[in-house]
Amino acid sequence: MAEVFEEHKQRAAQLLVTAATLERGYQAFRGSGNLQGFQPQVNELGQLHRKWLSELDSFKSALRAQGAEPRALEYVNEAFGHLADRIKQFAG
Secondary structure: OHHHHHHHHHHHHHHHHHHHHHHHHHHHHHHHOOOHHHHHHHHHHHHHHHHHHHHHHHHHHHHHHOOOOHHHHHHHHHHHHHHHHHHHHHHO
16 A cells, blocks of 8 residues: 555655646746747647646546545545646636
């Protein structure tokens, strides 16, 4: 069971790192005031964002499949839900 927990912990950490990358990236490009000049990079962030959302869904599915406590799933949904909402706002 410890190995399963460690695997989930690592996946959650990677999801958090990617979320931070997305947030900072979108903030930087929005702050520049010139999104058109950075369109290739913004498109790249869009691809990363879609991949992140897919990996997040996969992570939640894996937790459910392995019988995670309902309370743990609530925490994951709440924490990552807030991140997803903020990233979506920055992505425009």
